[in-house]
Amino acid sequence: MISRRSFLTGVAATVAVGSLAACGKKNNGTGGGKTVTLGFSQVGSESGWRSANTTSIKDAAGAAGINLKFSDAQQKQENQIQAIRDYITQKVDVISFSPVVSSGWDTVLKEAKAAKIPVILTDRQVDADASLWVSLVGSDFEAEGERAAHLLEKVLGQSSGPVNIAVLEGTTGSAPATQRAAGFKKVMDASHPEWKIVASQTGNFTRDGGKQVMAAFLQSHPEANVLFAHNDDMALGAIQSIQAAGRKPGTDIKIVSIDGVHDGFVAMTQGQINAIAECNPLLGPQLMDTVKKVLAKQSVEKWIKTQESDFLAADAASALPNRKY
Numbered sequence: 001m002i003s004r005r006s007f008l009t010g011v012a013a014t015v016a017v018g019s020l021a022a023c024g025k026k027n028n029g030t031g032g033g034k035t036v037t038l039g040f041s042q043v044g045s046e047s048g049w050r051s052a053n054t055t056s057i058k059d060a061a062g063a064a065g066i067n068l069k070f071s072d073a074q075q076k077q078e079n080q081i082q083a084i085r086d087y088i089t090q091k092v093d094v095i096s097f098s099p100v101v102s103s104g105w106d107t108v109l110k111e112a113k114a115a116k117i118p119v120i121l122t123d124r125q126v127d128a129d130a131s132l133w134v135s136l137v138g139s140d141f142e143a144e145g146e147r148a149a150h151l152l153e154k155v156l157g158q159s160s161g162p163v164n165i166a167v168l169e170g171t172t173g174s175a176p177a178t179q180r181a182a183g184f185k186k187v188m189d190a191s192h193p194e195w196k197i198v199a200s201q202t203g204n205f206t207r208d209g210g211k212q213v214m215a216a217f218l219q220s221h222p223e224a225n226v227l228f229a230h231n232d233d234m235a236l237g238a239i240q241s242i243q244a245a246g247r248k249p250g251t252d253i254k255i256v257s258i259d260g261v262h263d264g265f266v267a268m269t270q271g272q273i274n275a276i277a278e279c280n281p282l283l284g285p286q287l288m289d290t291v292k293k294v295l296a297k298q299s300v301e302k303w304i305k306t307q308e309s310d311f312l313a314a315d316a317a318s319a320l321p322n323r324k325y
Contacts, residue, residue, distance in 0.1 A: 060284025145183020210234030
């Protein structure tokens with residue numbers, strides 16, 4: 001079992017579950033003529049990365065001839081739990097979701113297992129009995145945190161002086177926030193006693209959150225000269241606050257972030273972000289392939305990792321025209 005820390009949100013709420021029809025094909029690739037129905041619950045639409053992830057899943061479902069029932073949890077775990085229960089009631093063939101937080105899933109996943117509906121996780125891991133889900137299609141977030149730290153090493157080069165790091169964390173209790181922080185600190189503790197985290201707070205993976213929290217950091221910790229953002233959207237929001245404070249992003253405050261969205265690459269071409277560790281949101285084709293294999297009783301890996309790269313500001317101009325999100 002892959003264990004994760006998390007928190008639970010409170011009051012139960014209902015979620016409207018929409019349906020996206022497949023594009024024509026009836027053969028689901030599993031050897032039968034029945035159209036496969038996939039129930040998918042998305043975290044929300046909090047960032048450019050998430051929007052690209054949603055588009056990839058919808059497009060891939062259509063291309064694969066899979067009937068997709070899609071719901072947006074609006075960043076609330078109770079909405080996702082309700083959506084999963086709705087999918088169980090509707091007797092979909094497969095359930096997939098990108099969990100808002102890591103824990104609190106055992107009960108509903110047991111309900112899916114009792115209904116004999118396989119569950120495939122995407123993007124994020126859960127702290128639950130591994131027998132309750134078939135596979136995870138997604139990134140290694142701890143490795144992303146390590147990669148971000150190694151990028152910072154390259155950004156700082158041979159420069160001397162204090163390295164005072166402000167951290168914009170992702171949503172509290174979410175797998176990427178927990179694991180990216182752990183990966184970054186692993187490298188920092190092992191190799192860089194001169195690095196110091198002077199401030200760390202959640203910006204909830206949103207641009208506005210990054211802007212607001214960074215403004216507070218600049219007031220309470222003016223000594224900060226490095227920003228590690230758990231995603232590009234928070235980094236982009238932070239850039240606005242850094243500029244408003246009369247400081248130069250990418251120069252006065254070095255910035256390393258994670259994701260690799262289009263706007264993040266634009267900021268790199270402008271020298272405002274120094275480096276980005278990519279987290280690939282285009283999981284749709286891999287997910288649909290996994291759905292078909294599971295229904296065909298074929299073996300699948302427990303963790304199907306995505307392929308990702310690292311980029312320094314010097315790479316941004318040449319890479320930007322080829323970015324798909």
